[in-house]
Amino acid sequence: MRDAAHDEYLHFRFEHLDPNQKPNTLRNWLGSLVEAKKRGARPEVLNLIVPGNIGSGKTAALCALGNEASEQGLVVRFVKHATYLTWRRPDSAPHNLTAHQVRERFVTCDLLVLDELCGEMDMTATEFVRKETIDLIDSRLAAGRATAFSTNLRSRRTPEHPGLGVVDILGERLLSRLEAAAHLVKIQGPDRRKPAKQLDW
Ligand SMILES: Nc1ncnc2c1ncn2[C@@H]1O[C@H](COP(=O)(O)OP(=O)(O)O)[C@@H](O)[C@H]1O
Numbered sequence: 367m368r369d370a371a372h373d374e375y376l377h378f379r380f381e382h383l384d385p386n387q388k389p390n391t392l393r394n395w396l397g398s399l400v401e402a403k404k405r406g407a408r409p410e411v412l413n414l415i416v417p418g419n420i421g422s423g424k425t426a427a428l429c430a431l432g433n434e435a436s437e438q439g440l441v442v443r444f445v446k447h448a449t450y451l452t453w454r455r456p457d458s459a460p461h462n463l464t465a466h467q468v469r470e471r472f473v474t475c476d477l478l479v480l481d482e483l484c485g486e487m488d489m490t491a492t493e494f495v496r497k498e499t500i501d502l503i504d505s506r507l508a509a510g511r512a513t514a515f516s517t518n519l520r521s522r523r524t525p526e527h528p529g530l531g532v533v534d535i536l537g538e539r540l541l542s543r544l545e546a547a548a549h550l551v552k553i554q555g556p557d558r559r560k561p562a563k564q565l566d567w
């Protein structure tokens with residue numbers, strides 16, 4: 367989390383979350399992951415998808431999950447999707463990690479928090495972006511490793527929401543596989559970061 371410049375989220379625990387951040391659902395899912403690891407088994411529900419508007423508390427909720435998971439003995443990694451893609455480029459990762467070591471880190475951990483899935487992307491996403499994203503998610507699914515995703519996007523485009531959907535990056539096949547093994551935890555709420563008073567200029 368420090369490498370990903372998210373130190374300020376290190377203190378979050380379930381007890382700090384509001385009811386709309388659904389701490390009980392997160393706690394139950396974490397329980398199933400810890401249980402699966404003890405048994406050396408694949409978790410029953412591999413993925414957690416957390417959609418919601420900007421500032422609604424998605425990152426805080428998933429960091430609470432990750433922090434608690436780490437305290438319970440899971441190997442946990444946190445990274446923003448866009449940051450992962452940057453780190454996968456040559457000579458771009460922290461601690462002089464090679465691109466190969468970066469992939470290894472994020473594919474093999476017990477729980478990955480992949481924040482802002484498909485954030486900062488549009489329909490012109492490059493082949494590199496699509497390939498790297500599909501490789502990461504597909505490899506974790508194949509290995510039976512849990513991933514929690516947050517996103518401001520919809521899954522698919524609709525007439526009411528014609529903007530980019532996650533499906534436009536992942537493709538329908540992978541998105542369907544991901545959804546088939548996922549809990550959906552929608553977080554709705556006002557943007558907590560909005561200043562109470564906006565400057566008039
Ligand atoms: N339960 C909470 N109690 C106090 N502050 C919170 C809580 N949840 C989120 N925040 C704060 O509100 C702001 C927005 O939350 P964040 O999780 O970053 O939203 P999102 O990821 O949905 O954009 C952050 O500054 C975060 O620290």
Ligand SMILES: [Mg+2]
Nearest residue numbers: 424425426481
């Ligand atoms: Mg966030």
